[in-house]
Amino acid sequence: MNHTAVTLPNKSVRARIKQDQSWSEKVFLILMYAFILLFSLVCVIPFWIILADSFASEASFLRHGYQLLPNEWSLAAYKYLLHGGQFLTSYRNSLFVTFVGTVLAVVMTSMFAYVLAHPKVKYRHVLSFLTYLAMVLGGGLVGFYIMVTNWLHLKDSLWALIVPYVLNPFYAFILVAFYKSLPYEINEAATIDGAGDIRLFSTIIVPISKPVIATVALFYAIQYWNDWYLSLLFIDNYKLHPLQLMIRQLISNLNVSSYVGGGAAYQVAAPTSAIQLATVCLTIGPIVLLYPFLQKYFVKGITIGAVKG
Template sequence: MFYMTAALKTKPTTGDRLLAIAVYAIIIAFALACLIPFWLVFLNSFAEESVLQTEGYKLWIDSFHLDAYRFVLAGKQVAKSYGVTVFVTVVGTASALLLTSTYAYVLSHRRVKYRNVLSFLTYFTMIFGAGLVGFYMLMVSWLHLKDSIWAMILPYLLNPFYAFILVAFFRNLPYEIYESATVDGVGDFRIFFRIVWPISTPALATVGLFYALQFWNDWWLSLLFIDDRDLHSLQMMIRQLMSSVSAASYVGGGTAYVSQPPTEGVKLATVCLTIGPIVLLYPYVQRHFVQGLTIGAVKG
């Protein structure tokens, strides 16, 4: 036993050390390749507009200016759009996660009689769509959601692909859990929310992050159904802001601006303001993210 333990504790060879150094070098290089673009965007958002136009993006700037942020944050529209986007993201993610998980639970349960038919109908919507005209008529003429904040929430409440991710996870759970709970007289709602929901945290966290990104980054629904500026989402506000800045840059010293607006700086500042909350959200779900992505990959 002593010789076996000593053999297991042998020192790594030169080849092992070189391999480890190569792996760490590749990881560091990949991390820098991902970090440097964000660093350039963040740092150069404080650069002077004339420096950006003449010298381009730099890894370090000599002086810091807040002209771009003052331009973006001028007025109350940014605060209103942030409030709309936060409400849509929080309410939409919670509602979509609840609806998708319950629907996936029905599709994965053996005792549901028409689960195969429901699965086919769900899969069918992934291949064929009704088109933009039918979708617009449904939202405006039938549901009367024009200039309603719910027009940016309801269309994304059930994503078929995310539903099938949860179906794969639920099917890997031991069926004896349901049988033992049923024998004890527990109903389906209590089984799902008291037993299935707590042990499905990895899959729910992964799907919840996907939904949060979808709601946060969406501007298409706001463009289609929202004309009221007070209900414009953050992405839609930024889109209009960039359009106005680009148009004003050709005017130069017109009536709108005394001098040329910080076009390049505004682009970088809007990226920083938009990506911040999502970047801060990711660490809270990171510990569940990898496990959630690998659900159904290995079957015991």
């Protein structure tokens, strides 16, 4: 009986192969790190230009344009924005609307979505259809204005900026899809243990759903923070203007004055270009600071989706 001899590579050959693999891995890692560094610079440089040039003098900005480091530094744009206190008032209004609106919207949307997803709710399909119609059709601008001003009496009130966005059908359907992916045996086990619907939802469903709820909360926060349309419709008292409408009015007035005046003297008195960059730096702060607190929930949501898939 013939046996075929299998020759294994000697130690020197195996060491050479291992060394070649290690060199190829090192080259691959170097290329990947270089690509990531280049991509990060492409993303960071525009933000740095906006931040740096917001401290540039108007004369330097008009003379040299956008620069990584301005030739002449100035705080004129920030002094102009903070002068009079309206900017801080509008900032406070936007923070209040964003915080209160996001909390109320997340609570209302998560509970409403749980009703739509619960298999024991009798008219859940009817409610889902009506929610879908509200998302697709809408009520029209005239009916919406009459409802907020005449029926709800929210004219010149910060609640006029909160109530219309409390329940977004699209975000509700995102939560419905997640709730339906949860095994119904969890509900049955909690019911057997004596938990009611409110306790079941608050102590079991909500902790499990933290990743998707955090995602919806971030969407709501961005929506409330960036909205200026509702304040343009319902807020006449400038003391109640949120930050976005205040900036819109400010930039519009600066552009009109600069266009009508047409002189360099006005542009030096009111640094139009630097003010536009300064407003970007001041308004983007809360959203940028909010994301690190929600990042772990995004990562957890991706992990849950990978395991379920």
